[in-house]
Amino acid sequence: MRGRLGKGVVSAAALALVVSACGGDDGGGSGDSASSGDGEVTLSVSAWNMDTTPEFQALFDAFEEANPNITIEPVDILADDYDDKLTAMLAGGDETDVLTMKNVIGYSRYANRGQLMDISDLVESADTSNLAGLDAYDIDGSYHAMPYRQDFWLLYYNKALFDAAGLDYPENLTWDEYAQLAEQLTSGDGVHGTYHHTWRSVIQAISAAQTGGDQLGGDYSFFTDQYEMAVGLQDSGFALDFGTAVSQQADYRNMFETEATAMMPMGTWYISGILAATESGETEVDWGIAPMPQRPDSGEVVTFGSPTAFAVNENAEHADAARTFVEFAAGEQGATAIAEVGVVPALQTPEITDAYFALDGMPEDDLSRTAFEPDVVELEMPVSETTSDIDTILNEEHELIMVGDKSVEDGIATMGDRVNSEVR
């Protein structure tokens, strides 16, 4: 009898051990995954959706070729969960060497928590005069990440639809001219003149960039012109209305590639997508890119964008190799590698732009090249402690204006009221 009882207790205890061992394994078991025997280093780099985000592989391959003693081990994370996952990893003392900063908001959060290594010396020693987007990573004069990729917004257009309507391609547009074109390009058979995707940045970030308005400021009257234009276009049927786009879960790629719209403001990341769709035969759209339309009083081409950067984990196992990687990615070789897969690098030189436009399927006209060199690229959303809360409010009120539940004036007034009462 005692024997059986004892056995039961022992097996239960063993089971408990197994369970707790499983629990503990996630945290500490990764210590010996990388060997550093004869100068061989395995560098771990966090990335997202590797199979649909070709620049990571391109960059890793180029880096491994330039540094034969370093092997890169990607840590692939689902794009939608990227920041949640990274937050949890870092909170658990993860030792992944290089961390990709998917957006600037996340960057400021990690940097302020002291989870990223200060790499100001790297930034200072490098030639950063042509490195776009670097300012976004300046935290009180020090840098904890270096951008390797800089996306910004421009206007995609369908050349065939412009030709059919007998219109000139959209060069040096003002927003009024853009709205007129949208009207002229709308035809009865389901083709809209333009498509505004449902994101609030399509309206808000561009007007902040072009008017100098502050999205964290609490007074949003500078959105007015842009909203009136956008609401006017959808009410007249020259753009797909917001409610339909949301309930269909409209995909902007689909809208443009099936020629359901003649124009579309969108970020440069879509270039690689459209190149891939063309190559695989999914679309035959004849496309070009133009600079974003401007306000009438503007003397230069102003748009908005957001950089992507690499940072070194404060707990990095191979800090030196990680720094080498960050420097490489922001430098000329890294920029060339990702330009070759159609991604816009942060480093902008004429040679790299040439390499970019030499890609198969890229439009070759001058307008497209002009579009690629805007005068000013403002940050999509300023970074501060209140950014995330304000983003939520601006997004909710954006929806209410776009579905017609609130007038432009009321919606903008509510944005200000809510930001002032809920966030401050």
Next chain:
Amino acid sequence: MSHVTTQPDATRPAPAERGRPPRRKGRSRQIRRNTLVGWSFILPNFIGFALFTLVPVTAAFVLAFMEWNSFGSPEWVGLDNFQRMFGDENFRVALFNTLFYAGGHIPLTLVAALTLAIVLNRKIRGVQFFRTAAFFPYITSLVAVAVVWNMLFNPTMGPVNQFLETLGMANPPGWTASTDWAMPAVIITSVWRDMGYYMVLYLAGLQTIPEEYYEAARVDGANAWQRFWHVTLPGLRPVTFFVVVMLTIQSFKILDLIVVMTDGGPGRSTLVLAQLIYREGIREGRFGYSSAIALVLFFIVLIVTVFQFRLNERRKA
């Protein structure tokens, strides 16, 4: 010790043991041993439960009185989180929306499930097929359900509004693109999805009502409505009680369908408590405040459920 090998002894005391007081000690030891064996059987499950449910739930209770951003150590703030909650418009909006959803989802699902069960409890041809068909929505992936219903509810090109227009409605509702109709749209979708499951419960309940009751009622001259009201409904009371409790809990913690279908929009018109908890905790890193909201949600569900238990006890008496 002979009884080691005789398992049935535990449940059925052997007659030989009666009237033998000296063996009492052995029996109590055996009871203790059996208890331990029982515990060891549920131990694996219990460890998992304790580790992944009990500890976090207890932690949430404590966290509700603290401020914690998942880094550094939590700071005791007393009732600050609750004070903040009652001044927070997002909380009020989410609470109202959650009650709105529960107020629509619970009665409508109950009625739909009961109706389906009664209709499909008859001996008609193809009844198995219809029962399966009614259960199908429940086993369909939630994301697929949400996406398809979203398309059906498309305000300009959706079949629902096209149908309403052929019926002569000039301005059909905007459904998920309208602040007034987004929640009804979600409720309709959730009723459609859940009614099959509760129908199965009701079908089982209907089988337990003895045919004799109906015969007796018929002999007494009760018509169909009276038989339903005085025989079927009272006979289903235990099932109804279970269904209402399950529906209540399910309604108050609704999150998945809303996130996929409207994501709380347009504006805040479908923002519910569970979503606010997620947003404040996971996204904004305010785990203390988020836990406080979770605690309030827990107590709402607890109070409603206790009330339902009381009501059920009284009816039973």
